[in-house]
Amino acid sequence: MTEAVHTPRVFSGIQPTGNLTLGNYLGAVKRFVEMQNSGIETIYCMVDLHAITTWQDPGALRHATRELAAGFIASGLDPKKSILFNQSQVSAHAELGWVFNCVARMGWLNRMTQFKDKAGKNREAASVGLFAYPNLMAADILVYHATHVPVGEDQKQHLELTRDIAEKFNHDYKVDWFPITEPVIEGAATRVMSLRDGTKKMSKSDPSDMSRINLTDDADTIAKKIRKAKTDPEPLPDSLEGLDDRPEARNLINIYAGLSGETPKQVIRDHAGQQFGQFKPDLADLAVATLAPISTEMDRLMTDPAEIDRLLGDGANRAAAIATPILEHTFEIMGMVRSREV
Numbered sequence: 381m382t383e384a385v386h387t388p389r390v391f392s393g394i395q396p397t398g399n400l401t402l403g404n405y406l407g408a409v410k411r412f413v414e415m416q417n418s419g420i421e422t423i424y425c426m427v428d429l430h431a432i433t434t435w436q437d438p439g440a441l442r443h444a445t446r447e448l449a450a451g452f453i454a455s456g457l458d459p460k461k462s463i464l465f466n467q468s469q470v471s472a473h474a475e476l477g478w479v480f481n482c483v484a485r486m487g488w489l490n491r492m493t494q495f496k497d498k499a500g501k502n503r504e505a506a507s508v509g510l511f512a513y514p515n516l517m518a519a520d521i522l523v524y525h526a527t528h529v530p531v532g533e534d535q536k537q538h539l540e541l542t543r544d545i546a547e548k549f550n551h552d553y554k555v556d557w558f559p560i561t562e563p564v565i566e567g568a569a570t571r572v573m574s575l576r577d578g579t580k581k582m583s584k585s586d587p588s589d590m591s592r593i594n595l596t597d598d599a600d601t602i603a604k605k606i607r608k609a610k611t612d613p614e615p616l617p618d619s620l621e622g623l624d625d626r627p628e629a630r631n632l633i634n635i636y637a638g639l640s641g642e643t644p645k646q647v648i649r650d651h652a653g654q655q656f657g658q659f660k661p662d663l664a665d666l667a668v669a670t671l672a673p674i675s676t677e678m679d680r681l682m683t684d685p686a687e688i689d690r691l692l693g694d695g696a697n698r699a700a701a702i703a704t705p706i707l708e709h710t711f712e713i714m715g716m717v718r719s720r721e722v
């Protein structure tokens with residue numbers, strides 16, 4: 381029996397497709413920064429291999445990867461404190477992903493709601509990669525023996541699958557090798573909803589740009605999107621229960637809380653009885669004050685793509701130094717002959 385000691389280590393990833401949204405920022409990136417600054421080892425990845433589960437224009441993918449890196453850094457991730465890199469530069473992810481294709485069961489993946497949503501009605505035309513994607517996600521995490529994974533609510537099922545894969549591997553090979561990872565889904569904004577429909581997730585793939593706030597939006601655009609956000613005619617209630625059946629109102633309160641760092645309860649207390657005509661400008665001011673400096677810094681960083689590439693290469697070397705021995709030992713456990721001189 382191999383006894384593994386699992387020291388705390390954080391891993392998370394974001395797909396470099398399109399813009400970073402306020403949902404990504406509040407649900408993920410802001411939490412990444414908090415965890416980085418809490419002193420735990422943190423590894424954050426631009427998951428380009430996940431992005432290609434649906435076709436990506438090569439130039440757009442390259443740009444989006446750099447822009448995501450710029451977004452990470454502009455939001456407060458420090459390439460000296462955290463390991464920041466793009467997934468395809470560390471081949472251990474894809475290799476362990478294959479191993480997990482052989483560990484996970486078809487039935488497990490058939491239950492993934494995100495595949496059903498993304499593949500839509502035409503499942504026959506979806507790529508095999510889109511179906512197997514949660515196995516690669518499990519590999520991303522477990523190739524670092526990561527113990528904590530900060531994500532938004534929509535990734536919960538994939539993290540449960542990651543735990544199932546780790547348990548099955550450990551069980552099948554009679555080892556205590558992969559950690560059973562803890563999802564970290566915390567805070568007021570774990571599920572930021574569309575500004576046009578409070579029952580739909582804010583998403584970079586929504587055809588309406590008015591449904592989301594992008595980190596690259598300028599101050600006027602942010603203010604306009606919030607002003608035009610769908611709401612109901614009632615004033616804000618004085619308790620959280622008063623938000624039941626008011627998804628749009630709840631969403632704006634949660635966004636306010638996510639941005640300000642307060643709890644939704646505090647936000648409700650401070651704004652009870654206000655009409656949206658009063659609340660929305662306050663929210664717009666808060667959003668602009670938080671996001672405008674990030675977007676300005678992103679623009680500055682994007683003027684030097686070579687420096688971004690250098691940082692990602694450096695991050696990838698540091699990531700590979702952790703992942704390669706874990707992958708090697710995994711192969712040894714499984715009985716692969718590993719005799720190359722490296």
Ligand code: TYM
Nearest residue numbers: 392393394395403404407408517520531532570571572582
């Ligand atoms: P992705 O790229 O769709 O989203 C990145 C992160 O943003 C969160 N998020 C949201 N949070 C709150 N409200 C929203 N509206 C919202 N939209 C997105 C997501 O929950 C996620 O945390 N499969 C992942 C990427 C991934 C990954 C990993 C994550 C690949 N490997 C390993 C963690 C660990 C994805 O597609 O996220």
